[in-house]
Amino acid sequence: MSAATLSEGDWIRGISIRQPYAACILDGAKTVENRLGRWRTGWVLLHTSKTVDRPALRVPLIGRTIRDRELVTGAVVGIARIADCHQDPEGAPLCSQWALPGVWHLVLADVQELPLPVPARGQVVPWKPAPDLLERVFQQLPGFQP
Template sequence: MSALILPDGDRLRGITVRQPWATCILAGKGPENRPKSWSWRGRVLLHAGKSKPETAMLREPLVARTIRHQELTTGAVIGVARLVDCHHDPAGSPPCTP
């Protein structure tokens, strides 16, 4: 994650997320599993990574319903999200569930 210092001293940060998850987050997707937690909370620019999504992933029912009729932009900022909380899963456990 990187930070941009704005004129009033506020910070705007950005995060890169692969498609189709970036679009799903903007549509209200529940928990986003990440490899590490951040102490920072607030708005983040949501950047869609450049890699193309796997076809099998696009067929998952929840993903397919969310992205239907939407263009999956890659390599660009596609919106703003709010990071509200993070938690650590115990070592060796699977990621949290919705």
């Protein structure tokens, strides 16, 4: 894909995730993001919400994962590919230690962290990034090929 088609933004969406969960995704430990609704597969910008889930910082699994990581908020911090979106059958084991019952599980793959966060506004629902935001993100990922 050329740089011209990258800037159009029709092939990628944004997903806003609270900290410290976004840091766990960037670390590679958290490969499942929980959502109330179904999402389509494909590429997403990983955006951090402006708020931090402070009680989650005391969860041992999260604490071990984010040790020494800065919890950037209000910025695009990486990209990932939603490889699958599913709900685990009722009563079945969850697909991941990060998965919650009764919600949709976005299975994340090909996570790439940006060297520098790009300040941006996000939304809870999938959002279409502006061309200038995409340009600032992909300047930091010159070898990216969707």
